[in-house]
Amino acid sequence: MDLIEAMEARHAIRMYTDEPVADDVIAALQSEIDTCNTESGLHIQMTTGLNDAFLGLKTHYGRFKGVHNTIALIGAADGTNSGWTKEGSEDAAATDPGEIALQQTVGYYGERLALKATQLGLATSWAVLDDAMSAENPWWTLAPGEKIVWVLAFGHGARPGGKHRSKPIEDLCTIPEGENMPDWFRAGMEAAMLAPTSLSQQPFHFTLHADGTVSARATEGLFAHVSLGCAIYHFEAASGHTVNWR
Numbered sequence: 262m263d264l265i266e267a268m269e270a271r272h273a274i275r276m277y278t279d280e281p282v283a284d285d286v287i288a289a290l291q292s293e294i295d296t297c298n299t300e301s302g303l304h305i306q307m308t309t310g311l312n313d314a315f316l317g318l319k320t321h322y323g324r325f326k327g328v329h330n331t332i333a334l335i336g337a338a339d340g341t342n343s344g345w346t347k348e349g350s351e352d353a354a355a356t357d358p359g360e361i362a363l364q365q366t367v368g369y370y371g372e373r374l375a376l377k378a379t380q381l382g383l384a385t386s387w388a389v390l391d392d393a394m395s396a397e398n399p400w401w402t403l404a405p406g407e408k409i410v411w412v413l414a415f416g417h418g419a420r421p422g423g424k425h426r427s428k429p430i431e432d433l434c435t436i437p438e439g440e441n442m443p444d445w446f447r448a449g450m451e452a453a454m455l456a457p458t459s460l461s462q463q464p465f466h467f468t469l470h471a472d473g474t475v476s477a478r479a480t481e482g483l484f485a486h487v488s489l490g491c492a493i494y495h496f497e498a499a500s501g502h503t504v505n506w507r
């Protein structure tokens with residue numbers, strides 16, 4: 262399964278069976294986590310085979326069942342390990358540059374892991390664990406200054422997922438006036454439209470500038486910068502083009 266096929270096959274799955282994830286699949290995921298941590302400076306961790314990997318914590322929304330395996334997306338709360346941000350923000354809930362950088366980096370690398378898990382034949386769902394910072398005896402460890410909010414549940418799905426509804430492409434991007442949309446940009450946008458976003462809000466906007474550079478910004482939405490990071494990963498992976506970010 263290539264990455265585009267994985268993007269099409271991935272849907273948020275919130276119920277899992279008790280079937281354990283095979284050891285070789287766990288090893289492949291751990292190897293991808295190690296690579297993501299090295300590249301990003303994040304401190305992503307994984308647990309498998311627990312009775313309740315969410316530790317009884319409430320998710321921001323949605324009902325989860327049978328979550329035995331989870332990836333915790335952890336990073337420095339001030340975003341110091343998160344090397345990049347794209348264009349500015351319209352998201353009133355995240356105005357701090359460190360928070361923005363952390364959210365975007367978590368989205369980008371978390372989605373890379375979600376697609377890897379999909380390629381390995383697993384189901385996934387993003388979730389927000391509301392009180393993760395005050396969990397008792399958590400399976401993850403936080404270095405000083407780090408925080409955990411977002412997690413990825415994964416495993417064998419108990420039911421199939423469905424395709425989410427998308428806003429029209431014209432609402433999610435801008436191209437130079439009077440020009441046709443280049444194929445690589447359209448491919449990137451079509452992939453970005455398949456990305457998971459909180460509450461399916463698609464709070465992102467991509468702009469192709471006349472000089473061929475691209476910028477991407479978050480619009481209003483819940484955890485908009487995490488969703489933007491997911492969309493940017495899809496865009497880059499599908500455009501078949503080294504995107505020249507502005």
Ligand SMILES: Cc1cc2nc3c(=O)[nH]c(=O)nc-3n(C[C@H](O)[C@H](O)[C@H](O)COP(=O)(O)O)c2cc1C
Pocket residue numbers: 271272273274275320321322323324386387388389390411422423424425455456457458459460461484487488491
């Ligand atoms: C940053 C982020 C946070 C999310 N948080 C939750 C959550 O707390 N609870 C939940 O049930 N789903 C959560 N989701 C999953 C989205 O609701 C889901 O991805 C979206 O509805 C699109 O559906 P799809 O993933 O099937 O394409 C989250 C997704 C993202 C990207």
